[in-house]
Every structure is written in structure tokens, then in C-alpha cells.
Amino acid sequence: MQNGIKKTLFIVTFSLLSAQVFGHGDLTKRINEKTREISESPKDFRLYYERGLLYQQHIEYTKAHEDYLKSKSLGNTDKALQYRIAEVNYLAGDYNAALKSITAYLEVNGSSDVKAKKLEAQILFELGAYKKSLYAYRYVIDTMKDLRPEDILEYCDIILAENDKNQEVALEAIESGLKLLGPNTLSLQLRKLDYLKNSGQIEKALEQYNYFILEYDRREFWYYKKAMYLAEMKRPKEAIISLKLATATIDRLDMKFKNMNAILKLKEQIKSLEAQLK
Amino acid sequence: MIKKITLILIMLFTVNSFSQTATVDTQVVTSEKNSPSIVVERGPYLQTGTPTSVIVKWRTDIATESVVNYGRVLGALTKKETNRALTTEHEVALSGLTPNTKYYFNIGNLTEVLSESVSGDMYVITAPNPGTDQFVRAWIIGDPGTANAFQRQVRDAYYNYVDTTATNTGKTDMMLFLGDNAYSTGTDEEYQSAFFDIYDEMFKKSVAWSCLGNHDAYSADSATQSGPYYDIFTFPKEAEAGGTPSGTEAYFSFDYANIHVISLDSHHTSRAIGDPMYNWALSDIQNTKQDWIVVLFHHPAYSKGSHDSDIEDRLIEMRENFMPMLEANGVDLVLNGHSHSYERSYFINGHHGLANTFSLEEITKGGNTVGANGKGDGKEDGDGAYQKADTDPEGAVYITTGSAGHVSGGELNHQAMYISLNKLGSCVMEIEDDGKGGQNMVIKFIRETGEIDDYFTINKTGVTSIANTNEPKSESGKVHYVAGSDLLTITVDRNERLKKVKIYNNIGKLVKKSRKKTINVGKMPKGMYAIEITTKNGTYIESVTIE
Known part of the structure; x- marks a missing residue:
């Protein structure tokens, strides 16, 4: 944010x-x-x-x-106008004016307006009032009928802004997001991986890579990404095994995929990482 | 007299058995037997079709239960799906269906049938299994929602086309809407008049898919996934129809036969590289094994129509951020609306700059066009079809087709376009065998007059995805495995003593150790393994697939 x-x-x-x-x-x-x-x-x-x-x-x-x-x-005197005034202040970066407007809006229209609560949380975040922002966003998470992955990710951003050591709390938010939106929601699973890596939970991060490898039909990119992480973690032999599996997976691809630019680039990256690890 | 009526009825039944687009005046006989007390105000219409399921939606004037009766025989709808909750907004999921199979259905409540077609024009044909190589026809409709005579003329021209075309007459496997489905602000009332009232007959037998247009977005809010657009459509969030779970209806993908379709939200959702929609699209396209990849989103990557892709931010961002990624991963066709015209590109790749930097004569880095025919018209009876081979899978055609309801002109001089027309119309995409082991993707622009003002073909060889079962040669030459065998053999040089062998499974977990040159792998699960061989001379890692 x-x-x-x-x-x-x-x-x-x-x-x-x-x-x-x-x-x-x-x-x-x-x-x-x-x-x-x-x-x-x-x-x-x-x-x-x-x-x-x-x-x-x-x-x-x-x-x-x-x-x-x-x-x-x-x-x-339409309430939609009040909301728009708050929103345009927020978009223009005048967060104090935006907060004043949205507070007035919520006082008049009740605090149950989930869209307004979300805007309030976003404004509070920009003002550095993270605890209040979290409180407002929690309401959004608990109340919004059709949450998007972006909502969960934004909520996690606020959690970590409030305390950057709160990776576990952010992970819990991701897990509850996965329950709400579906266990394989990609952007949440990706963010889970980021948090596991950032919090130094190496084995769990590797398990998360394995989740992607097992869940996906085409695994070559995930093997390579796992190998990169293993190399970063100074585990060269495991990295090489993952690279071998990546190469083997590519070898078994249909010809049309093998010749796609993304795969040609991946093969170069694998070769380069292998050379570094030898 | 009775015989004559019987004959007419038989003829009607026969015609309708093969046609999906009967016009109201002649063939569709959607009966409302015994004048039901509850009126169906909208639908039924079909959503999220998969090989084994489909969602049927409709609206009634009074809250009532939801019942769908269905079956393979028109006169014997022996299966039933019921939701007892009283509602006016009905949504019933049929599951456990057989792929590629026609199911007739009717809708009603616990006491009566509210809408049915005695002539058999209310049905769903389930999607073929992914990877199936067969004829597929999609109707592509961009910016249609004017509710005026132009929109009806465009619709009728397609209906006439599909009912009179020589092959697969009457077949429309899917409708692909490119957004701005109901002007001017996508309200529920506007959707009724410009969407449901217009395409009602087709909605009863063809699954409708869409992406969000800016006019839909005036009343829909992607941030909360609320408003008419999100209420009307039910799209797969959890990859129910194939692809990768996005967790949102704003962007999603699905498989149909051997086609992978990706629908993006170019309006509300962030278009930035590294943001959720980009990450999802990247993972999704890099996970498909389908032969054809079609991408749709509202704001055109290339246009000089009523919108200009050189100066409008959404258009620029889609082109600069998404196109390189989609092209690198084999996209074949990109469908956009927004500009109310028809603009169709050459067979292009790697051009993400301004219109005036596109050049047919450009040859550096492979050039702006692909293949010998890439800068031609793409017509089999003209310069030749665009070619996409196994060995050279680059190249895509971009179509901005937003004139299904009105035209708005513009300069229409984008240099990447083979043709630009300020004409009303919609497109049809047909995928068919080329008779040589490959397939043709044929696109036609059908004017409101019925004339076909443009057409082209992308020919693709080697469409049938056959898993590569050839075991790659062992890099070190030390691992030998014959598919189906129980034994894995390690060969080392005479002066190279084998010290140990470790076998790792497909997630790199050690599952077996041995010091022998012949290892029994008969009880190991099938799959890919990495073999680590340590000799006195060094360590080698190879891969092998146990089958």
C-alpha cells in the first residue's frame, strides 16, 4: 500500500x-x-x-x-455523493479530508455499509492508523458477500504494516481466505508461499512448492522455482534434483509446448542454474 | 387434415432436433402449458458448462421453488434437480452428466412446469472432455447491448448463418460476450431489454460466457463482486470448468474440447505485472495442455476505432503487460470489444508498441509478423492460412469486434490490422479438422446483412496432444529402464565402482536406497523419479519415469 x-x-x-x-x-x-x-x-x-x-x-x-x-x-443530499467525495479525496491522496468525509458518511448511513467500511480501512491505512484500519477491514472480511482474493491480500498487507513480525497472523488470514474462496485459489496460495519464505519457514515453504508441483498439470515452472529457492537456501543437491525433474518434465511435454518461448527461456534458466550449482 | 398436421409436427421436430437457432416466428414453440400462475420473466439461461455439469438460471415474478427436469429424450425428462427455497432468482446446478451429450430440460417449481419447449429447443449439450479434437463453433459478440434494431439485425444474421451453413448446421457451442452487454450503465433493466430479450432463444441452448465491459461496470462493482453483471453471470471461481482457480468471477478460465479460454477483467481489476490477475493468468496459461488458447477482455490491445490503443491507459496496459506473457505461452486468438468497429490483425507476435511502429517489413527479432503467410490476408483461397506448427508455435490474431450493437467509426488505420471496418456485425469461430492431422481455426465476420466481410484461418499442425512417452536418454548413460519393467539397471564403467543409488520421488523426497546395480522398482508408484548414483568417481543425477 x-x-x-x-x-x-x-x-x-x-x-x-x-x-x-x-x-x-x-x-x-x-x-x-x-x-x-x-x-x-x-x-x-x-x-x-x-x-x-x-x-x-x-x-x-x-x-x-x-x-x-x-x-x-x-x-x-444523496448518500452516494457523500461516498464519492470521500473516495475522490482518497484517490487524490488527501487522506485527512477523505477520512472526515467517510466518517461523516458512516455516521449518517450506519456503519454496516461494507463498501464504505472498506474505503475507511484503506484511508486509515494510508494515514498509518493500522490498528483502526485492521478493525475496519476485519468487518469487511466478515461481512462482504463475495470476497475477492484481492481483499484477503489487502487485509494481509494491513496486518503486516501494523506489525511486520505478524507473518503467522497473515498466514491465518490467508488460510481463512482459502476456506472462503476455495482451497486452490492461486493468488492466496502464492502469497502463502511468500509469507512462509519471508518468515524463514523453509520446510513449510518447500511443502508449499510441492503443493504447486502436485496440484498442477504442468510442473516444469514449479520445479524450477523450487530449485531456485533451494539454491538460495544453500541446498544444492536438492536444487539439482528439482532441476533434473524440471528438465525431465519439459522433455515429456508435447512438441508445441517445448518450442514455446516461455519454455525455451525456462530451459536456459535451468541450464544457467545448473552451471552455478556444479 | 390430421395427417397434414402430424406431418408438419414431425417436420418441425426434425428441424429443431438439429437446430439451435430457430426463429420465434417459425420453429420455437416454448409452451407454457395450462397458463402457469407464475411467470418466467428471464431465462432459462445456461452458465458454467463443463463436461459433467451446467448451471441453469431463470427469474420468476413470484418467489417459488426451483425445479429442473431433464433427460436425454425430449418426451422423457426423467431426472430432476430441486431447490425448495423460495426465490425469484433461480439457480440450479445439474451435475453427474455425461460429456458431449444433449440433455433436454424444462424449468418449474414443485407443482408445475413453468417453461418448456415441446419442440425440443431447450437443452444443453455438455462440453466435450478437455483435449477432445472435434468441431467447435463459438459465437463472438462485442458491445452488443443497444437493444435496438441494429443489435437484432446482427443477431438475426448470425442465426441465419448458423441455420443455413453447410456443416454442423444449427450448432453453437458457446457464446462469448466481450462486454458492454447492456447500455448505457449495465442495469438490470438494461440487461433485460438488451441481453435477455434479444438472445433469449440462444440462451436456452448455448452456454454464455463474458468479460466485464466498462458500461457493465457502471453498475457492477468488481471490488465487491456485486451489481447486475455479477448477479446475472455465474462464472467458475474454483476452476470448475478447467483451468486454474482464480477465486473471483472477475477473471477466470475454462476448457471446451481442446480449447482453453481465458477471460480477463481489463476494467476494474489491476492490470499491473505481478498483481493477482497477472499472476493468475500466467499460472493459468502455463498450466494448460490444450491445443488452442483464446483470450478475451474488453479493452483492445490494438485499436484505432472509437478508442485508441496508443493513448488510453487500460488498452496500453493490457498490451504492454499482458501480451508479452500471453504470446510467450502460445496464445492463438485475442478477442476485444470497446471500439465499435471490426479491426482484425495480421498474424503477429512481439509488437507491443504504438500503432505507427508496427511494420510488415520489420524483420529484426523475428519481425512483427509470423511465418511466410503472417503478413498476408490469412485466407486459404488468398495468401494462404496463417500457420502454427509444433516447431514454431508463435503468432496470434487480434480482433477488436465491438460492433454487434452499433458502430462509432474512428480513424481505423492501425498498422497491425489487415482490415478495419466501420460495419455492424459479430464473429463466429469454428475449429475443424484440416484433414491432415491438424486443425483449422476459422474466423468469420458476419455483417448485419448476412455478408461475410472478412474471414481467415489459422492452421495448426499436431493438435492431438499425445503424451511424449519416449524416455529421454540418460545424460550419463548409467540409468536404464524399460517401460513396464520391474527393474531399473545402473551401468557403470569397468573401473568405476558403484557406491550407492538413491531414488527420489516427484517432489524430491528420498524413497529408496540401494547399493545394487539392479533395483526392483515394481512396487513403487508410477511417476517421475530422480536417481542419484554415486560411484567412486563422482555423483550423477538422472531422471526416469516408472510406468
């Missing part, structure tokens, strides 16, 4: 500098159309809200914010 801040700032800066270059196709036309409608009905708060949404999609957050405020000043 720290990268998220940089990414957001970059996008804002970049879009301000080069809005003309980074177009969004028919959004520009729709914004122009909405501007024309506003010129005909300048007191219609609905139009400002709609144009604000378009500006937001166009990554023109300042203009979106201005339109939302104008819509509010003209009498728009």
Missing part, C-alpha cells in the same frame, strides 16, 4: 501534466456532453454529480471534487 501512495501521486501528477496525452476515449466526449447539459441547466445538482463521476473516471480528481462540492451546494 506504500507503493499505492506513490502510484496514486504519480497518476495525479502525470494526469495533470499530460491529461491530453492519456485519453480515455469516449469519456472526454461524455464530459463535454455533460458540460453542455450543465450550461443549459446550471442549477441541476444531478448533472454536476454525473460530470464529477466522469471526471473521476478520467483521473481528473480536482475537477471531480469541485463538481461534487457544487452538487452538494445545490442541494444534493
Whole structure:
């Protein structure tokens, strides 16, 4: 999420500098159309809200914010507007204003709005209020009807931001995510592997590599990845065994796969690692 | 008179037994016997078809139980799947089906049948087993959701095509929607008028798949997987239809016969390299053994239509981030919408830059096009089909086909495109034997008038995946194993004394030790093993497959 801040700032800066270059196709036309409608009905708060949404999609957050405020000043009391004001503040990196807006939204509309709670958690995270962020995100995890793997991963990011030694807690979150989304959900299994490696649980990390090897129809990439890890862990003989199995798996592939660029590259990588290990 | 009616009925039944696209006026007789008290407002429609299962969905005006009666014989629907919970949004999974088999069905509740087709136009044909080499037809529909006459004309042109085509008449194995299925904001009402009301007849006999379009996303939220798009569609999150489990309906994959289809979310989900969708797509494509790989997502990697792939961020990110990975792993066809036109590329590979940097004359790093025919029209009766051989599996065709409901023009001059048309239409993909042990993927652009304004063929040799059973030669020449034998033999040079042999299984676990030159492996599970041989001269590691 720290990268998220940089990414957001970059996008804002970049879009301000080069809005003309980074177009969004028919959004520009729709914004122009909405501007024309506003010129005909300048007191219609609905139009400002709609144009604000378009500006937001166009990554023109300042203009979106201005339109939302104008819509509010003209009498728009819809809760969707309140949410959008918080959201656009968050996207623009004004986290204090975003927190103020989302808090007001949740006070008025009740704290059971899962989407708003998620935004609150994301804002709190950016403000470094990790415990509060965790608390809000926990609600999202417990309440959201259709969680995505991305939600579980974001929750884990907050856990580790709050305390980077909490790999075990993050792992528990991944395990509960696997129960919710399916035991073989790839991005969660990949993250589990990362946490096991990062927390120095070498044998468990190797078991996790074995999980991928056994679970997948094509194993050559996983054998190689396991060999890389074994090499890093200074276990060259096991690494070589894994590389041999990778090579043997490639040898048994259908010709069309053997000649794909990804496999040709993998063969070079195997050769290179083998040379290093000898 | 009675004889005449009987004859007509027999003829109708016969026609409908072979046709999936009967028009409302003539052939479809979806009866509602005895005027049911509950009205089916939507569907039935088919989701997540696999070789052994399918999901049937429909909507009623009043909450009631969900019942699907089904069977292989039209007049004898002897099997039943029931959900007793009262609902207006019905979703029933049929399982334990036989692959590649036609099942007729009707829907209802515990007391009555609410919708059926006495003429046999409500059925599912289960998917063939993965790897099956057979004829497959997919209807590809991009940006259709206008609910206007144009959309109907495009639909009718396809229906007419499939009902009159000489081979596999009436067969539509799947519908591939490329997003923006209901304008302008993808609401439930808009989906009703621009989606269900339009394609109702086809939905009852062909499984519909989709990717998320930006207009669907106005009312759908991928972050919470809520809204009409996610409510209407039921896609496989746990690889129920093949592929790798994504854990989300926003992006997923499925197998049909020997085709692997990957559907990506180019709108809401992060398109960054290393983020979950990218990691999933990479693992998914590197795990398939299917002969054909088709990828669909809404925002086109290459377009100079009503959207410009040189300046729009989503389009650029899909091209720059996803295309190198998909191409390196053998993608054959990429289907996009968003621009309301038809733009079809040459047979290309490795060009991920701006439109004006694409050149047919470029030859460095293999060039922008692939093979002798890559810069031709791809027509068997023209410059020749695009070729994809075992020994040279590169090359894909990119199609932006977003004119199934309207056209919006644009410069239409992307240099990677063989043809760019500001015309209404949809595409059909047909995979068929080439008569030489390979297969042809034939794509046609069918105008709303019924004319075919473009077509091309990708020919692929060696499509039948035959496991390579040839044991690779032992690198050191010390390991000898004959498939089916119980004995593994280690050979060492005369002056090289064998000290020990260790056998590791397919996850590198030591499972056997020996000091003998002949080792009985008869009781070991079949599979791949690594053999570590230590002699007084050194250590050698080889692999062997015990069969």
C-alpha cells in the first residue's frame, strides 16, 4: 500500500501534466456532453454529480471534487455523493479530508455499509492508523458477500504494516481466505508461499512448492522455482534434483509446448542454474 | 387434415432436433402449458458448462421453488434437480452428466412446469472432455447491448448463418460476450431489454460466457463482486470448468474440447505485472495442455476505432503487460470489444508498441509478423492460412469486434490490422479438422446483412496432444529402464565402482536406497523419479519415469 501512495501521486501528477496525452476515449466526449447539459441547466445538482463521476473516471480528481462540492451546494443530499467525495479525496491522496468525509458518511448511513467500511480501512491505512484500519477491514472480511482474493491480500498487507513480525497472523488470514474462496485459489496460495519464505519457514515453504508441483498439470515452472529457492537456501543437491525433474518434465511435454518461448527461456534458466550449482 | 398436421409436427421436430437457432416466428414453440400462475420473466439461461455439469438460471415474478427436469429424450425428462427455497432468482446446478451429450430440460417449481419447449429447443449439450479434437463453433459478440434494431439485425444474421451453413448446421457451442452487454450503465433493466430479450432463444441452448465491459461496470462493482453483471453471470471461481482457480468471477478460465479460454477483467481489476490477475493468468496459461488458447477482455490491445490503443491507459496496459506473457505461452486468438468497429490483425507476435511502429517489413527479432503467410490476408483461397506448427508455435490474431450493437467509426488505420471496418456485425469461430492431422481455426465476420466481410484461418499442425512417452536418454548413460519393467539397471564403467543409488520421488523426497546395480522398482508408484548414483568417481543425477 506504500507503493499505492506513490502510484496514486504519480497518476495525479502525470494526469495533470499530460491529461491530453492519456485519453480515455469516449469519456472526454461524455464530459463535454455533460458540460453542455450543465450550461443549459446550471442549477441541476444531478448533472454536476454525473460530470464529477466522469471526471473521476478520467483521473481528473480536482475537477471531480469541485463538481461534487457544487452538487452538494445545490442541494444534493444523496448518500452516494457523500461516498464519492470521500473516495475522490482518497484517490487524490488527501487522506485527512477523505477520512472526515467517510466518517461523516458512516455516521449518517450506519456503519454496516461494507463498501464504505472498506474505503475507511484503506484511508486509515494510508494515514498509518493500522490498528483502526485492521478493525475496519476485519468487518469487511466478515461481512462482504463475495470476497475477492484481492481483499484477503489487502487485509494481509494491513496486518503486516501494523506489525511486520505478524507473518503467522497473515498466514491465518490467508488460510481463512482459502476456506472462503476455495482451497486452490492461486493468488492466496502464492502469497502463502511468500509469507512462509519471508518468515524463514523453509520446510513449510518447500511443502508449499510441492503443493504447486502436485496440484498442477504442468510442473516444469514449479520445479524450477523450487530449485531456485533451494539454491538460495544453500541446498544444492536438492536444487539439482528439482532441476533434473524440471528438465525431465519439459522433455515429456508435447512438441508445441517445448518450442514455446516461455519454455525455451525456462530451459536456459535451468541450464544457467545448473552451471552455478556444479 | 390430421395427417397434414402430424406431418408438419414431425417436420418441425426434425428441424429443431438439429437446430439451435430457430426463429420465434417459425420453429420455437416454448409452451407454457395450462397458463402457469407464475411467470418466467428471464431465462432459462445456461452458465458454467463443463463436461459433467451446467448451471441453469431463470427469474420468476413470484418467489417459488426451483425445479429442473431433464433427460436425454425430449418426451422423457426423467431426472430432476430441486431447490425448495423460495426465490425469484433461480439457480440450479445439474451435475453427474455425461460429456458431449444433449440433455433436454424444462424449468418449474414443485407443482408445475413453468417453461418448456415441446419442440425440443431447450437443452444443453455438455462440453466435450478437455483435449477432445472435434468441431467447435463459438459465437463472438462485442458491445452488443443497444437493444435496438441494429443489435437484432446482427443477431438475426448470425442465426441465419448458423441455420443455413453447410456443416454442423444449427450448432453453437458457446457464446462469448466481450462486454458492454447492456447500455448505457449495465442495469438490470438494461440487461433485460438488451441481453435477455434479444438472445433469449440462444440462451436456452448455448452456454454464455463474458468479460466485464466498462458500461457493465457502471453498475457492477468488481471490488465487491456485486451489481447486475455479477448477479446475472455465474462464472467458475474454483476452476470448475478447467483451468486454474482464480477465486473471483472477475477473471477466470475454462476448457471446451481442446480449447482453453481465458477471460480477463481489463476494467476494474489491476492490470499491473505481478498483481493477482497477472499472476493468475500466467499460472493459468502455463498450466494448460490444450491445443488452442483464446483470450478475451474488453479493452483492445490494438485499436484505432472509437478508442485508441496508443493513448488510453487500460488498452496500453493490457498490451504492454499482458501480451508479452500471453504470446510467450502460445496464445492463438485475442478477442476485444470497446471500439465499435471490426479491426482484425495480421498474424503477429512481439509488437507491443504504438500503432505507427508496427511494420510488415520489420524483420529484426523475428519481425512483427509470423511465418511466410503472417503478413498476408490469412485466407486459404488468398495468401494462404496463417500457420502454427509444433516447431514454431508463435503468432496470434487480434480482433477488436465491438460492433454487434452499433458502430462509432474512428480513424481505423492501425498498422497491425489487415482490415478495419466501420460495419455492424459479430464473429463466429469454428475449429475443424484440416484433414491432415491438424486443425483449422476459422474466423468469420458476419455483417448485419448476412455478408461475410472478412474471414481467415489459422492452421495448426499436431493438435492431438499425445503424451511424449519416449524416455529421454540418460545424460550419463548409467540409468536404464524399460517401460513396464520391474527393474531399473545402473551401468557403470569397468573401473568405476558403484557406491550407492538413491531414488527420489516427484517432489524430491528420498524413497529408496540401494547399493545394487539392479533395483526392483515394481512396487513403487508410477511417476517421475530422480536417481542419484554415486560411484567412486563422482555423483550423477538422472531422471526416469516408472510406468
